[in-house]
Amino acid sequence: MENTAPQLFKVTIDGVEVEVPPGTTILQAARKIGPEVAPPAMCYYEPLKGSGGKCRACLVKVSAGSAKDPRPMPKLVASCITPIQDGMVVENYTNPQVVDARKSVVEFLLINHPLDCPICDQAGECHLQDFSYEHGVGTTRYEEDRRTFEKEDIGPYIQLHMTRCILCYRCVYTADQITEKRVHGVMNRGDHAEISTYIGQAIDNDFSGNVIDVCPVGALTDKTYRFKNRVWFSKPVDAHCDCEKCSGKVQLWYRGDEVIRVTARKNEWGEVKEFICNTCRFERKQTSEWTIEGPTKVSRASVISANKYGKNLVTKPDFALKLAESQYKKIDDDRPYLHEMSEIQQSEDYKALMAKDEKYFGHK
Amino acid sequence: MQLTNRAKKTDKSELSLFERSYLPSLATGLGITIRHFFMKKPTIQYPEQKRYLGPVFRGHHILKRDEEGRERCTACGLCAVACPAEAISMVAQERKKGEEHLYREEKYAAVYEINMLRCIFCGLCEEACPKQAVYLRHDKFVPVFTEREDVIFGKDKLVEDPNNRYRRDAWTKEDAMKLWKND
Numbered sequence: 001m002e003n004t005a006p007q008l009f010k011v012t013i014d015g016v017e018v019e020v021p022p023g024t025t026i027l028q029a030a031r032k033i034g035p036e037v038a039p040p041a042m043c044y045y046e047p048l049k050g051s052g053g054k055c056r057a058c059l060v061k062v063s064a065g066s067a068k069d070p071r072p073m074p075k076l077v078a079s080c081i082t083p084i085q086d087g088m089v090v091e092n093y094t095n096p097q098v099v100d101a102r103k104s105v106v107e108f109l110l111i112n113h114p115l116d117c118p119i120c121d122q123a124g125e126c127h128l129q130d131f132s133y134e135h136g137v138g139t140t141r142y143e144e145d146r147r148t149f150e151k152e153d154i155g156p157y158i159q160l161h162m163t164r165c166i167l168c169y170r171c172v173y174t175a176d177q178i179t180e181k182r183v184h185g186v187m188n189r190g191d192h193a194e195i196s197t198y199i200g201q202a203i204d205n206d207f208s209g210n211v212i213d214v215c216p217v218g219a220l221t222d223k224t225y226r227f228k229n230r231v232w233f234s235k236p237v238d239a240h241c242d243c244e245k246c247s248g249k250v251q252l253w254y255r256g257d258e259v260i261r262v263t264a265r266k267n268e269w270g271e272v273k274e275f276i277c278n279t280c281r282f283e284r285k286q287t288s289e290w291t292i293e294g295p296t297k298v299s300r301a302s303v304i305s306a307n308k309y310g311k312n313l314v315t316k317p318d319f320a321l322k323l324a325e326s327q328y329k330k331i332d333d334d335r336p337y338l339h340e341m342s343e344i345q346q347s348e349d350y351k352a353l354m355a356k357d358e359k360y361f362g363h364k
Numbered sequence: 365m366q367l368t369n370r371a372k373k374t375d376k377s378e379l380s381l382f383e384r385s386y387l388p389s390l391a392t393g394l395g396i397t398i399r400h401f402f403m404k405k406p407t408i409q410y411p412e413q414k415r416y417l418g419p420v421f422r423g424h425h426i427l428k429r430d431e432e433g434r435e436r437c438t439a440c441g442l443c444a445v446a447c448p449a450e451a452i453s454m455v456a457q458e459r460k461k462g463e464e465h466l467y468r469e470e471k472y473a474a475v476y477e478i479n480m481l482r483c484i485f486c487g488l489c490e491e492a493c494p495k496q497a498v499y500l501r502h503d504k505f506v507p508v509f510t511e512r513e514d515v516i517f518g519k520d521k522l523v524e525d526p527n528n529r530y531r532r533d534a535w536t537k538e539d540a541m542k543l544w545k546n547d
Contacts, residue, residue, distance in 0.1 A: 118440030118494050119471045227456045227471050230441035306445050 009086040010067075013037050014094050026079035026090055027058055031269065038269075039092050040102075040131050042109065042216050043168035044080035046271050051173050052080035055166065056105050057131060061098050064089035076101055099135075106136030112147045112191075113217070114163050122218030124231035124303045127270060128166065149194055157209060157223050157282050162194050165219035171211035178207045178275055206245055209281040213264050213272045224282055225253075225261040232303045234260060236296035241289060245277035251296055252287075259285045265296075408544075414503060416540035422487045422500035425478055426530050427523045430468055435523060436497035439473035443489035443498055451482035452489060469495075476522060480506050481515045502532055 008019040013030045014037040020029045028046075030038045039060055044052035052058075058080045062073040067087025076098060079090070092098060110132060117123040149162040172185055186193050211220050234253040241248045253261040262281050264272040284290065298305040338344045382388065408415060417423070428436050439456035457474035459467045466472075483506075489498050509515055524530050534540035 116469075118438045118442070119469055123440070227439075227458050229456075230445075232445055233441060303445065307450060 009084055009088075011084045011086075011088045011090060013090045014092050020084060022083075022086075024084055025052075026060060026062075026077075026082050026084055026088075027052075029084055030079065030090070030092065035268065037092055039079050040127075040135060041080055041269070042127060042131060042166065043170060045170050045173070045214060046269070047273060047275075048170060048173040048177060048214070051168075051170055053078050055109065055168055057102065057109075057135075059098060059101050059105065061091040061095040062088060063091050063095075102135045103137055106132045107141070109166050110136070110140065111142055112163070113166060114146055116164075120161075120164065120218035121221045121226060121231075122164075122215075126218060127216035147191060155208075155223075157278065158212060159221045159223045159226055161219050161221070164217050165194070166217055167193055168216055170214045170216065171220055174211050174214045174275075175205075175208070178205075178210055206277050206279070207275055209278045210264065210272065210275045212281075213266070213275075216270075222261060222263075222281075224285075228260045229253075229255050232306050235308060236298065236304065238265065238293040238296050239290040240293065241280065241284065241291060243277060243280055246280060247274040247276065248280060249274055250276055250280055250290075252290060252292075257287070259287060259290075413544045414540075416534065416537045417502060419502075419535060421502045422485045422490075424501045424504040424506050425483075425489070425517070425522055426499050426501050427473075427476060427519065428497050428499055428530070429524050429526060432465070433526045434464075434466060434468040435472055436468055436495045437473045437476060438469040438471050438495055438497075439476070440494060442492040442494060446488045446492035447483075448486060448488065449482040449484050451479045451484075453477050453479075473519070476519050478517045478522065479515060480509070480517055499530070501530060502534075 007022070009022055009024075010017060010019055011026070011029050012018075013026070013033060016033050016037060018029055018033050020032060027039055027041060027044060039058035041052070042055035042057040044055075044058065056078060058078055059076040060079040061076055062082075064070040065073055065088065066085030070087070070089075079092075109128060113128065117126070117129065120126070123129065146163065152160055152162070154160045167186065169186065175185070188194055209222075212222050215221075231253070234255050237252045237254060239250055239252045241250075249265055251263050251265050252259045253263065262276075262284065264274060264276045264281075266272055298308075338347060344350050430436050439454045441454065444450075444452040444454060453475075454473045454477070455475040456471050459470055459472055485500060487500050490500055506517075534543055
C-alpha cells in the first residue's frame with residue numbers, strides 16, 4: 001500500500017535547506033527561510049490569487065530539477081509561479097546569471113518609468129525604488145522618449161498616474177477579487193497597455209481604495225494625501241477601530257497631530273493581509289475616531305525612520321554597554337595623595353612614567 | 365631648546381656716533397614708507413568690491429530658477445532629510461492650471477524655510493537636490509540677524525531674483541579680480 005500521508009518536500013535555496021509541503025512555490029519556500037534568500041517580487045502578491053509571473057523580478061536558477069531528475073532547468077524560472085519538487089536545488093543570489101538577469105529586469109521596468117520620484121507620493125515606500133536600488137545599476141542607457149498617456153480621472157479618492165505603471169496587474173486582481181463587479185482593468189496591448197476604468201467611470205466600490213496599497217509604484221496613489229507630505233516626514237502609528245465593513249486594523253500617518261493618511265498594515269514583504277474599507281481609509285482622519293496601539297516598527301534602514309527619535313534610537317546600543325561593563329576596572333585609590341614636587345619625583349609612579357617617556361621619545 | 369631656525373641673534377654692540385645720530389634709521393624708515401607708497405594696495409573698496417572667498421565657499425542659500433525663470437524646486441524633501449541640523453522644512457502644493465510659467469514641475473514648494481540658526485552650511489542639501497534647485501552661494505554671507513524673527517529665511521529671501529540671476533562667474537581669485545575692474 002502506498003503511503004498517502006502528506007509528505008514534505010526538501011528544497012535547497014542558496015545552500016539553505018528547507019522542508020515545505022508540495023505545491024509551494026519557490027518564492028514561498030524562500031520566504032520561509034528569510035529575507036536574505038527571498039527573491040524580490042514586483043507583481044506577485046500572496047493574498048491575491050493568480051498574481052505573479054509578470055514582472056520577472058523573481059527569476060531564479062534551478063540547478064537541479066528534483067531528486068529523481070537532477071538535470072538543471074534550461075532557463076531561469078519565475079520563482080513565484082514555479083512549484084517546488086522534492087530535492088530541488090535553487091540558486092538565487094549565489095548565481096551570477098540570476099544577478100545579471102535581475103539587472104536587466106530592472107532596466108526593462110525602468111524603460112518607461114518616469115524619473116519623477118521627487119514629485120511622486122510613493123517615493124520612500126516604493127517597491128521599484130527598493131528593487132532598482134538593490135538589484136539595478138546606477139545609470140540608464142535609454143535615450144528615447146518615455147511613453148505618455150492622456151490623463152484620466154478615476155474618481156475623487158484615487159489618483160492614477162499611468163506613466164508610472166509597470167503593469168503588474170495587482171490592482172486588476174484586487175478589483176476582481178475584493179470587489180464584485182469588474183470596475184478596473186487593463187486596456188489595449190503591448191506598449192499601449194494601460195490600467196483604466198471603463199471609460200471615465202469612477203470607482204465606487206467600498207474596498208476600491210486597496211488598489212493604492214497594492215500598487216508597488218506610484219501609479220495609484222491616495223488623492224486625499226496628494227502632495228501632503230513626504231512619507232519620511234510623517235510618522236506611522238498602528239491603530240484600529242470598530243468598523244462594520246472591514247477589520248479596522250490600519251496604520252495612521254501623522255504630521256504633528258494631524259492624520260494625513262490612513263493605510264492598511266503591511267507585513268515584512270510589503271503585502272497587505274487585511275484589506276480596509278474606503279470609509280476607514282478616506283473618511284476617518286481624526287485621532288478621536290481611532291484606538292492607538294503604538295508607533296509602527298520601522299526598520300532602521302528605511303528612510304521612514306529618518307529624523308525620528310524613538311526611545312529605541314536614543315538608548316545606547318547593547319554592545320557598547322556590555323563592552324564597557326566587561327572592561328570596567330575599579331581603581332586603587334588608597335595611595336597617599338602627594339602635593340610636593342620633590343615627593344612626587346621620588347614616587348614609583350613618577351619613575352615608571354619617566355622611564356616610559358624615555359622609551360617613547362628617547363630623551364629626558 | 366631650539367624649535368625653528370628663524371631665531372636671530374640680537375646685535376647688542378655699542379652704537380657708533382653716526383648711528384647714534386639716528387639719521388640712518390630715519391632714512392631707512394622713510395625709505396620703507398616711500399616704497400609702500402608706490403606698491404600695489406592690498407585694501408579693497410569693500411561693498412563695491414568683494415574679496416574672493418575660495419573655490420569651495422558655501423554661503424547664503426539660493427533656490428534657483430531654470431532658464432525660463434520657473435522655480436526648480438519641487439519640494440521633494442531630500443534636502444530636509446539630508447540636513448544633519450534639520451534646518452529645512454517645506455510645504456508642497458500642486459501646480460494649478462496657468463501656473464506653468466512659475467513652477468517647473470507638477471508640484472512646488474509653497475513654503476520653503478531654512479532656520480539659519482540651525483544651518484551649519486555643510487552643503488549636504490545642495491548635494492542631495494535632484495533638481496539642482498538649492499545652492500549655497502559662493503559670494504554672499506548670510507547677513508547678521510538681530511531679531512529672532514529674522515532667523516527663519518522663507519522663500520522671499522531664498523528664491524533667486526529673476527532680474528538679478530545668480531551666476532557663478534568666478535572660479536579663481538584672478539577671475540574674481542577681473543570682475544572688479546568691469547564694475
